[in-house]
Amino acid sequence: MQIIVSTTSGVPLYEQIKTQVRAAIHGGDLRDGALLPSLRQLAAQLRVSIITVTRAYNDLVAEGLVANEHGRGFAVLPVDRAVATAALQERVDRGIDEVVTAARAAQVSRDDLLRRVERQWNQE
Structure with a gap:
């Protein structure tokens, strides 16, 4: 999964991340049980704040698309x-x-x- 963010877009960075991860899950690129990149890893890769990635991931948890598994990170949940x-x-x-x-x-x-x-x- 590759995530691309734009600082010139009117869309907040966390929203761009969340939208692309959601699309990867719904499109089948990220399957049930797949681990998302760690917060630090994705923040460093995208050159954004860890807080930005945390917000995106927490929103995905709230949507029921991923779960924060202690010691493992954020894992994709089964999707209907x-x-x-x-x-x-x-x-x-x-x-x-x-x-x-x-x-x-x-x-x-x-x-x-x-x-x-x-x-x-x-x-x-």
């Missing part, structure tokens, strides 16, 4: 596939909203937007 699928679909919907808004602002036609989406879809 239906919940994960719903979360991923919600993420797609947010992305579509963002793309449509940007396309309208750039005066990209609906047909051109659909062609671009089709081209992107076929690249993989």
Whole structure:
């Protein structure tokens, strides 16, 4: 799992971390029982405060995605596939909203937007 944060984004750093870890869990990149990087390790890697990483991890604990296991660190909890699928679909919907808004602002036609989406879809 690779986490990338931006200090120029309007989104708080802890929120960026939490969002990317959550996506990795829902997407299956982090499986049940996997250990997250230690607080110190991730803070050093991202060059952020340990408090920032702690906040992100504690929020994930509150969401029921990870547990803080004494002596082991933060471990991924089992995820209900239906919940994960719903979360991923919600993420797609947010992305579509963002793309449509940007396309309208750039005066990209609906047909051109659909062609671009089709081209992107076929690249993989």
